[in-house]
Amino acid sequence: MSKKIKLMLADDHAVVRSGLRMLLDAQPDMEIVAEAESGAEAVAKVKEFGPDIVLMDVEMPGMNGIEATREIKESVPETAVLALTMYEDDQYFFEMLKAGASGYVPKRAAPDELVNAIRTVSKGEVFLYPTMAARLVNDYVNRDGSDASAEEEESLTPREKEVLIQIAEGLTNPEIAQELTISVKTVDRHRENIMRKLNMHSRIDLVKYAIRKGFIDLED
Numbered sequence: 001m002s003k004k005i006k007l008m009l010a011d012d013h014a015v016v017r018s019g020l021r022m023l024l025d026a027q028p029d030m031e032i033v034a035e036a037e038s039g040a041e042a043v044a045k046v047k048e049f050g051p052d053i054v055l056m057d058v059e060m061p062g063m064n065g066i067e068a069t070r071e072i073k074e075s076v077p078e079t080a081v082l083a084l085t086m087y088e089d090d091q092y093f094f095e096m097l098k099a100g101a102s103g104y105v106p107k108r109a110a111p112d113e114l115v116n117a118i119r120t121v122s123k124g125e126v127f128l129y130p131t132m133a134a135r136l137v138n139d140y141v142n143r144d145g146s147d148a149s150a151e152e153e154e155s156l157t158p159r160e161k162e163v164l165i166q167i168a169e170g171l172t173n174p175e176i177a178q179e180l181t182i183s184v185k186t187v188d189r190h191r192e193n194i195m196r197k198l199n200m201h202s203r204i205d206l207v208k209y210a211i212r213k214g215f216i217d218l219e220d
Contacts (some may be wrong), residue, residue: 004029005029005119006031007030007053008032008035008046008049009032009047009055010037010041010056011084012037012038013055014037016107017210020084023114027115030115033051034048034049038063039060039062039068039071039130042054043072043075044067044070046076046079047075050078051079053082054069056069056082056101057083057095058083058085058087059085064084065096066095066096069096069099070100070196072100072219080102080122081099082101082102082104082117082127083103083105084106085106087141102127103120103126103128111176117129146214148203159180159190160190160194161215163180163187163190163194164194165215166179166195167203168206168210168215169210173187180181194206200205
C-alpha cells in the first residue's frame with residue numbers, strides 16, 4: 001500500500017475539526033497526525049509532526065492563518081498548506097496565495113471536493129475551488145488590461161508613490177496632506193496624476209494595485 005498523506009487540522013472550532021476527522025479518517029490514503037486551534041500552535045506542530053499538508057483556517061485567534069502559512073512555508077517549505085475557510089472574499093484569497101498556500105477551498109464545498117483538493121495538493125499541484133479559480137483568472141485579465149505596465153509604474157515620482165500608499169491604506173486627502181506636510185490641493189493633483197499614469201479610476205483599483213505590488217500589507 002502506498003504511503004498515506006499525513007494531515008494536520010488547524011481550526012479554532014472543535015466541531016469543525018471533529019467533522020473533518022470523521023471525513024478524512026475514512027479515506028484509506030489519509031491520516032491525521034495532529035490538530036491545532038490557533039496559528040501559533042499550527043506552526044509549532046508542523047515542526048513537531050511534519051505533516052504533508054495542513055488544512056488551514058484563515059481567521060483564528062492570535063496568529064491568523066495567513067501569518068501561520070507564511071511562517072510554515074519559511075520554516076518547513078516541504079509542508080503544503082490548503083486553506084479551508086468560510087471566507088471567500090478577495091483579500092483573504094489573494095493574501096493566502098501570496099503567503100504560499102497551495103490551494104483554497106471554502107467550507108461550503110462538498111466532502112468529495114475537499115478530498116480531491118487534498119489529493120491534488122499532495123501531488124505538488126495547486127487546487128483552487130472553481131469560483132476562486134475564476135476570480136484569479138478575472139484578476140489576471142483585469143490586471144493585464146488595466147494594471148500599470150513596468151513603464152507606467154516607473155513614471156510615478158517618489159512623492160506620487162508615497163501618496164499612492166497613503167490612499168491605499170485608507171487615509172483621506174486631508175490626512176495625507178497632514179502626514180506628508182503638503183496642501184490638500186497638492187494631494188488632489190498627485191491623486192489625479194497617479195490615476196492617469198496607472199490608467200485606474202477608483203480608490204479600490206489603487207488598493208488592489210498596491211497590494212499586488214507589495215506596497216501595503218493587509219494581515220490585520
